[in-house]
Amino acid sequence: MQSYQLTIPSNIYAGKDSIDNLVDIIDKENVNSILVFTDKGVRAVGLCNKVEEICKTVQYRIIDDLTAEPAVADVERVINEVGSIKYDLIIGVGGGSVMDASKLASIILGADYSLRDLLKDSSIAKKQIKTVMIPTTCGTGSEATCNAIVAIPEQESKQGIVNNCMIPDYVILDVNMIAKLPPKIIAATGVDALAHVVECFTSKKATILSDTYAKEGACKIFHNIRKAYNNADDLEAKAEMMLGAFYGGVAITGSGTTAVHALSYPLGGKYHIAHGVSNAILFAYVMEFNKDGCKDRLAMLCDAVYPELAVKSIDEKADYIIKEIADIVKDTNIPTSLEEFGVKPDDLDFLVQAGSQQTRLLVNNCKELSLDDIRYIYKKVM
Structure with a gap:
């Protein structure tokens, strides 16, 4: 028998008004000082108000000038600003x-x-401060993962830092935090979450444990993203x-994403295309390319999400999942071509080279991708 391992956040609160549990968390952890990470957009629409109100019972500091999809220098700047000041708890209120x-x-x-140092060897990391994650989107799954992604401008790409010590200690999934989320953000982050569960289920590293979360996450997202x-x-x-989205994050920790995410990183790093959008553009095309290497798994996923299609053949069920992915991207009005973002045919060589270097994720893909394969996929979306 094989052995499996999965690490997930220790404490998860979900449901309307679950943010109120932050009071008990602060008390339980004997917190005297808190560092809150958010962004100006989240604060402007009042999503941080409740957190700030609760944090007023202790000393706290808010950092809200983070850039979208921060680069290494942005994170270093924040770390230097905080300096040697000691905090008992870190709270993240926002997106990925x-x-x-x-x-x-x-x-x-x-x-x-x-x-x-962590970019060279993330295994040296150790948790210094406990964390609470409060997502304000429905897609990144960062509240559940051991990953953190940073842009590296000099390489015009992104890199993931991965270590289980980054798995949050507390997660609060309060639907109030996304009640007024714009449809455009629901679409992009939702399709990102959908990519997480589908990629993890078809990953070479998929296990019984990660499959459980990937299938349940797929059921929830396929049936609810349009609604x-x-x-x-x-x-x-x-x-x-x-x-x-949370289940997708758990699945990532147990399995890992594949070529969709690998090939999307250069699109964010060089052209600053939003992560969810770049994944959405590539998603159906990568799964179509992968189909002959994972059609059994796609059919199993179809059985879990659409049991009424159980009588269909393996190929039909795999095709149905891929078509649903493409239809969801279309129905939620996400762009489907890189041309809209100024990507030109002359950029193809860069994309192929940069995409091929995302080996951390490409090794998970059910099929090995040659440079010609990567070129073929990028050309499909140009």
């Missing part, structure tokens, strides 16, 4: 970039290594999306 920065701070502040996108008042669909 905010939570990734929060997680990085939790392993760097007070440590004898730097972010640059959440089309109906701003459908809090039930949005709550299901939050849970689906």
Whole structure:
């Protein structure tokens, strides 16, 4: 028998008004000082108000000038600003970039290594400060993962830092935090979450444990993303999306994403295309390319999500999942061509080379991708 391992956050609170549990967390951890990470957009619409109100019972500091999809220099700047000040707790309130920065701070502040050291060898990381993650989107899954992604401008790409010590100690999935999320963000982050569960289920590293979360996450996202996108008042669909995104994050920790994410990194690093959008553009084309290497797994996923299609053949079920992915991207009005973002045919050589260097994720893919294969996929979306 094989053995499996999966590490997930220790404490998870979900549901409407679950943010109130932050009071008990502060009390339980004997917290006297808190460092809050967020961004100006989150604060401007009032999503941080409740957190600030609760934090007023102790000393706290808010950092809200993080850039979207921060680069190494941005994270280093924040770490240097905080300096040697000691904090008992870090709270991340925002999307993936905010939570990734929060997680990085939790392993760097007070440590004898730097972010640059972690880029060379993330295994040296140790948790210095406990964390609470409060997502304000329904897609990144960062609240559940051991990953943090940073842009490296000189390489015009991104890199993931991976260590289980970055898994948050507390997660709060409060649907109030995404109740007024714009449809455009629901679409991009939701498709990102969908990519997480599908990629993890078809990954070479998939296990019984990661499959459990990937299948349940897929059920929630496939059945609710259009509802959440089309109906701003459908809090039930949005709550299901939050849970689906969280399950996708757990699946990443147990399995890992594949070629969709690998090939999207250069698109964010060089052209600054939003992470969810770049994944959405590539998603169906990568799965179509992968189909002959994972059609059994896609059919199994179809059985879990659409049991009414059980009588169909393996090929039909695999095709159905791929078509649903493409249809969801279309139905949520996400761009489907890189041309819209100024990517030109002359950029193809750079993309192929940069994409091929994302070996951390490409090794998970069910099929090995040659340079010609990568070129073929990029050309499909240009």
